[in-house]
Amino acid sequence: MALLTCRDLSLGYDGHVVVGGLNFEVNAGDYLCVVGENGSGKSTLMKTLLGLLSPLSGEILTGDGLKRNEIGYLPQQTEVQKDFPASVWEIVLSGCGNRMGLRPFYGKDEKKRALENAERMGITPYLKRCYRELSGGQQQRVLLARALCATTKMLLLDEPVAGLDPVVTAEMYDLIEELNKKDGITVMMISHDISAAVRYADHILHVADHVFFGTTDEYLGNDISSGFLKKGGDEQ
């Protein structure tokens, strides 16, 4: 059984279909990149998978013991967070929220878990620092550590390298690859960066009028990729 299976999924807002006919599955250990043009429905797909929106039709199944609230999520930065007074530690710890239930305060387990993930992301030197004073790359590491507190199985990343400089972007990709290869965490990533997508991912989901889903090799041999790759190459 796959970790995540989507069958005949169609997505949108207020009955207005943004994208339809989505069929794909994500198996444990996969590295899936979701690509497509702006407005093609990538973010809508992400929101639906996270349960923030309900699908218009079709179904989303989780298997292999993955619960819907055990998906770690790395969102794009919001306006609110830019001047939010919060220490790195407070943010990482808040990733443990899904294991709290009705308990009001974090216990030893949560703190240990938060510290482990902070070490994993190399952000322990900044634990007491204020989040908004960190650089873009450091902020992404903090949010990634928080996402890792929420999951041991699967990460959903929404354009994790948006706004980062090339050096930090490469570091971020390496970090994500390491999580995928070394720790066996399944990665599903929305990306604009098509060249990085085909380099790192083993599966591609191309969201467009004709949806493509398959391995990266299949994608490279497919018509749909060639036009898109060329365009993506021009932009770089």
Next chain:
Amino acid sequence: MNEIIDKLTTYLQFDFVRYALIVGVLVALCSSLLGVTLVLKRFSFIGDGLSHVAFGAMAIAAVLRLTNDMPLVLILTTLCAILLLRKGQNAKIKGDAAIAMISVGALAVGYLLMNIFSKSSNVSGDVCTTLFGSMSILTLTKSEVWLSIVLSAAVLIVFILFYNKIFSVTFDENFSTATGMKTGLYNLLIAVVIAVIIVLAMNLVGSLLISALVVFPALSAMRVFRSFRSVTICSAVFSVTCAFLGILIAIVAGTPVGSTIVATDIVGFGSFTLIGFVTKGKRV
């Protein structure tokens, strides 16, 4: 100086002065707690909007000749708070516009009702009292003081128990929802707590000045401190100190209580901005 101390000791022997201090400090404490969340969620003006609703509700209560208007005011204000904070994809009028609409609407209707139906000879005096809280804090009865104590204690307990959840919901609502937190429920809780605080604070500073109690402590604390916990604690201490000093000054100088407290808040904000500027290099 001795003269002032003498004057204060004399005043402090009166029950009504002590009541005013107790209620003032409690209200200031409660309103500062959620201030941080409201400022960050871009809801600074919700206090203003809701207090106008409370004003309208008081007018309705007056028209209906209710002797105890508290329950009606509390219910109507809570309903509006829920309406405003409920984040729906399908909300046709959003955020600030919704607050503006409800706020002025309730104010106008309230004033209209008071004018048409009031039997009091001094309508503008009544209205002024409700809007600026002029003297009502000094005319509190013992039962009102107890009610304030109970409600404040409830707000405080709820805030401490849900502190971590409030942090998560404020910092990143989508992440919280995605990881299975019942964010809708917590937003509702925040709305109810705010409504209770507003109704409590009406007595102290009146409906026009409530926003000051909500935003000044939070903004001042954010100038100096840089973690959610330290900001929350600092804004509580800031708010309580300013309210206490403000009430004392108002009593000694004979100025209106509400506006004196707000003036103290402004001075406090100024000094915190200065402190923040000076300590910019050293992060707290």
